[in-house]
Amino acid sequence: MAAILRKDFMCLFLRNSSFLCKSRVSFSTFAEKKSVINPTVFDFLIHKHHFSPEAAAEVSSALTPLRNPEKSDSLLSFLKENGFSNSHLERLLKYRASFISADLEQSVKPKIKIFQELGFSNNEIASLFASNPSIFYRSANNRVIPALSRLRNLLGSDANVVKLVKKSGWFVIKDLDKQMLPNIEFLKSRNVDMEQIIRCMHSFTRFLLQKPENVRKQAEKAEELGAQSSSKMYIHAVRVIGSMSDEAWERKLQTLRGLGFSEDEILKAFRKCPPIFCVSVKKMKEVNEILVSTGKYDTASIVSYPLTLCCSVEKRHKPRLQVLAALDRKKLIKKWPSLGTVSTVSDEYFFRRFVGPYMDEVGHLFVVKSTTSGKSKAKLSPLT
Known part of the structure; x- marks a missing residue:
């Protein structure tokens, strides 16, 4: 019976699960080209704006001579005056060296102003853009402003929007109408309340920014493993399923079996406290060892209180x-x-x-x- 349960349990997770773990390995058939530093750009970054030699070399090797040094100087000077440190600027230009030729008046200033008016401090804006440089390459009218408007409608105030976006700039990078909002409507249809959804937005910022078809597949698998949409753990079950590759999931299963969990007990633990599957294998073993060594608690105790593995x-x-x-x-x-x-x-x-x-x-x-x-x-x- 246990063998059947084990087979069924893994089949439920592995079936059609390629969406859970996409390889990010890239291959190239070309020999690596040696970078050639553009001396004019290097000099400009080092002496005019005090970049580190390493950053200046990396950026200048990706650029042809500056089309308009005065405009580039105005751009970097404006950003410095508005809270951007050298470290912030280096990160921006390493992400995309061509940003040095961005249109200050038409592209940069309007976006900075949007976040200033929302309530971000200059330092917060600098950190946001340095961590999420692609915001500069999103349309203000077609992406950034609509995204902030959607978030304001959901969260109720600009202050709440600022709090969320500070955690992840993805909320203004992604198309919320195609990703976040359909995912929210789906979860609401599964009896997940908005309070839980908003907490999840803050704690697991990328979960709701997946493709809706992925979230639906994750929900199907969570339900096949016994997750009930009426449970407060449902949204966590869906999230946990989508957070791991097949290999990581199998390592967790093998570890729990090694600790003495039966297949039924693993399923019970998943339904009761899905986040335990996000705990590292090392920590699972450490928690089990310290509890069992007391002579007062055993595997059955941990099965009854699976949250203990997260502590x-x-x-x-x-x-x-x-x-x-x-x-x-x-x-x-x-x-x-x-x-x-x-x-x-x-x-x-x-x-x-x-x-x-x-x-x-x-x-x-x-x-x-x-x-x-x-x-x-x-x-x-x-x-x-």
């Missing part, structure tokens, strides 16, 4: 297990708490229940870190 070994598991072990040695607790309590409750709750009442016995093991806010917030941290 930090150093910041959560070790400090809490050390407290419980100390209390156990001193016979101050009759029974260890469930793995769910150990893994998922807040530091404040854990401290209040297991450390505060026994400060004389276990307080020396840990320090409580204060926070900058007015509220006291317990943070367990092993003393070293």
